[in-house]
Amino acid sequence: MIKVDHVTKTFGPKRAVDDLSFAVERGEVLGFLGPNGAGKSTTMRMITGFIPVDAGGVSVCGFDIAAQPIDARRRIGYLPESAPTYTDMSVNSFLGWAAEMRGLSGDAKKKAVHRAIELCSLGSVVYQSIDTLSKGFRHRTCLAQAILHDPEVLIMDEPTDGLDPNQKHEIRSLIRRMSPNKAIIFSTHILEEVEAVCTRAIIIDRGRMVANGTPSELKAKSDRAGAVLVMVRGAASQAVTDTLGRVPGVARAELVATEQDCTTVRAYPQQGSMNGALAAVITKGLSATGWAIDGLQTEEGRLDDVFRLLTRPDTPATVAKS
Amino acid sequence: MSALNTIKAIAKRELFAYFDSPVAYVFLVIFLLLAGVFTFTFGGFFERGEASLASFFGWLPWLFLFLVPAVGMRMWAEERRSGTIELLLTLPIAPWEAIIGKFLASWIFLGIAMALTFPIWVTVNLLGVPDNGVIVAGYVGSMLLAGAYLAIASMTSAMTRNQVVSFIVAVVLCLALILVGFVPITDLLARYASPANVERVAAFGVLTHFDGFQKGILDSRNVLFFLSIMTFALFVTAVLVRNRRKN
Ligand SMILES: Nc1ncnc2c1ncn2[C@@H]1O[C@H](COP(=O)(O)OP(=O)(O)OP(=O)(O)O)[C@@H](O)[C@H]1O
Numbered sequence A: 001m002i003k004v005d006h007v008t009k010t011f012g013p014k015r016a017v018d019d020l021s022f023a024v025e026r027g028e029v030l031g032f033l034g035p036n037g038a039g040k041s042t043t044m045r046m047i048t049g050f051i052p053v054d055a056g057g058v059s060v061c062g063f064d065i066a067a068q069p070i071d072a073r074r075r076i077g078y079l080p081e082s083a084p085t086y087t088d089m090s091v092n093s094f095l096g097w098a099a100e101m102r103g104l105s106g107d108a109k110k111k112a113v114h115r116a117i118e119l120c121s122l123g124s125v126v127y128q129s130i131d132t133l134s135k136g137f138r139h140r141t142c143l144a145q146a147i148l149h150d151p152e153v154l155i156m157d158e159p160t161d162g163l164d165p166n167q168k169h170e171i172r173s174l175i176r177r178m179s180p181n182k183a184i185i186f187s188t189h190i191l192e193e194v195e196a197v198c199t200r201a202i203i204i205d206r207g208r209m210v211a212n213g214t215p216s217e218l219k220a221k222s223d224r225a226g227a228v229l230v231m232v233r234g235a236a237s238q239a240v241t242d243t244l245g246r247v248p249g250v251a252r253a254e255l256v257a258t259e260q261d262c263t264t265v266r267a268y269p270q271q272g273s274m275n276g277a278l279a280a281v282i283t284k285g286l287s288a289t290g291w292a293i294d295g296l297q298t299e300e301g302r303l304d305d306v307f308r309l310l311t312r313p314d315t316p317a318t319v320a321k322s
Numbered sequence B: 001m002s003a004l005n006t007i008k009a010i011a012k013r014e015l016f017a018y019f020d021s022p023v024a025y026v027f028l029v030i031f032l033l034l035a036g037v038f039t040f041t042f043g044g045f046f047e048r049g050e051a052s053l054a055s056f057f058g059w060l061p062w063l064f065l066f067l068v069p070a071v072g073m074r075m076w077a078e079e080r081r082s083g084t085i086e087l088l089l090t091l092p093i094a095p096w097e098a099i100i101g102k103f104l105a106s107w108i109f110l111g112i113a114m115a116l117t118f119p120i121w122v123t124v125n126l127l128g129v130p131d132n133g134v135i136v137a138g139y140v141g142s143m144l145l146a147g148a149y150l151a152i153a154s155m156t157s158a159m160t161r162n163q164v165v166s167f168i169v170a171v172v173l174c175l176a177l178i179l180v181g182f183v184p185i186t187d188l189l190a191r192y193a194s195p196a197n198v199e200r201v202a203a204f205g206v207l208t209h210f211d212g213f214q215k216g217i218l219d220s221r222n223v224l225f226f227l228s229i230m231t232f233a234l235f236v237t238a239v240l241v242r243n244r245r246k247n
C-alpha cells in the first residue's frame, strides 16, 4: 500500500535520503530505525508529500503522491515529529476541525472525534485548551488527529516520544490492534518497541538502508545471536573459559561474571555452523569434566548490538537487504 | 470534500483563533481609537463644515498601512514557526484552499473592524445630511484597499517564520504602493521624469485608485486594480508556500 521507489532528497550539499526503496503492505507494521539525522523524518515527510522528492517516487494506495496528492492524502494519517497542534484550540474543537478537514460532518464527525478521544485516552481533557496540556497529552492529541478518519495508511514519527511507560504501552497495543487492516510505518529510538509491535524493521544510516527484515532476522545479525551463556558451579573460572574455548564449534569463550563459586561464560558459535544447536554441543563437551552446570542459555542476539554494528560512524554505509 | 467546505472550515478556525487571543481585542481598540483621533482631530472633521466622512477615509490608507500587516503577519509565519504547516499541508486539501481560507478570515476580521466604525457614520448623520451613497462607496473602497494590503501581508508572511520580519516587509511594500501615487512624491518625480512616465508609475499607487471611491465613484477600473493586487499577491503566496514547505 506504501511504495517508496528509489527516493532521494538533498538539502544543500547534504544528502538526507539516498536512493531509498521499500514497500509496506496491509497488515504490516514497519519500524523505522536509524541514528539521529539518518533521514527518517525526511523520508516520512516525502511519503506524506509534505516535502517533494528530488528523485524517485512515492505512491500510497496506488496514488502517486506528486501527481494525485489529494487522493493519496485522504488515505493517510500522519503524526509529524514535533506533534504540532493549534494550541489555541481545545482538544475537542481541534479534533472537530481535523474531522471537518477530512470531509466529515454531523454525526459522522461526532462519532469520529469521540472514537479518537477514546482510543488516545483523552477523555479527561476534552474541553481543555491544548496549550495548557502536558507534553504527553499534546502528543496524544496530535495522534488522535492522525487516526481520526481510520486511515488505511498510518505514518507516525516517534509516536511514543515523551509518553509515560503506561501510555507507551497503551500506544503500542493501539498500534497492534489497528495493524491488521492498515499499513503502518513508525519511527522510534526505542528498540524494544520494535520487537513488541513491528512485523518488520528497516534501519537507515546516513540516508541509506542498511538493514530490512523481521525483528528476529535483524537480531540474527548480531554476533551474539546463537551464543550460549554457561553457568558453572564449583570450578575455577579460567579453567571453565579454557575448556569451553576448546569445545568443537565454539569460536571463542569469554568470561562474563564470577559470583562466589558460580562462573558465567559466554561461548560464541563458529560462523554459521551451529544455528542454535550450540547448547547441546556444549552439554556434551562439558560432560567429561564433572562440573555442576547451573544453567545454559542460548542468546537471541540483541537489536541494540545490530543497530550499533550497522550504524557505527566508521562503517561504510552499505546496502544490506535480506 | 468540496473546496468551499474546506475554505469555510479553515476560515472559521482562523477567525476563532483571532478572537481567542487578546490581540484581536487590543487591535480593535487601537484601530477604533486611531480612526477616531485621525478623523476628529487631524482630519478636521468639524472644521470642514461638511457632512461627510472624507476626513475618515482620507486617513485610512495610512492607518491600514500598519494595522493590516499586523493582522496578516501571523497568517503563514506562525504556521511555519509552530510546525502546524506540516499538519495543514498533509491534509487532503489543495494549498490554495488554505491560502484563500486564511485570507478570507483576516479580511472578515478587518471587515468587522470597519463595521465597528459605525459611530462615526452615525455622528455624521446626526450632525448633518451626508451623501450616504458616497459613504458606502468609501467603505467598499476601504475593504478593497484592506484586501490588497492583506494579500501583500499574506505574501510576506509566507516568506518567513518570523512575524516581525513579515510585518516590516509588508509595511515597506504597502508604503511603496502609497508613495508612488502620493502627490508630494509625484511632484518630486515630475522634476526628473516626463509627465507620462510619472503618470505610469502613479498608476500603481493605491491612493490614485482609492480616491475615486472617496468621491463616491465605483469605477470598475479601480475595483479591478485592487482585485489584481490581491490575485497577484495571493498567487505569489501560493508559490512561496509550495516552494518553502520546509527549511
Ligand atoms: N529543511 C532542512 N534543511 C536542511 N537540512 C535538513 C532539513 N531537514 C532535514 N535536514 C537534514 O537532513 C538529515 C536528516 O534529517 P531527519 O530529520 O530526516 O533525521 P531523523 O532520522 O528524523 O533524525 P532524528 O532521529 O533526530 O529525528 C539531517 O542531517 C538534517 O540536518
Ligand SMILES: [Mg+2]
Residues within 6 Å of the ligand: A040, A041, A042, A081, A157
Ligand atoms: Mg526525526
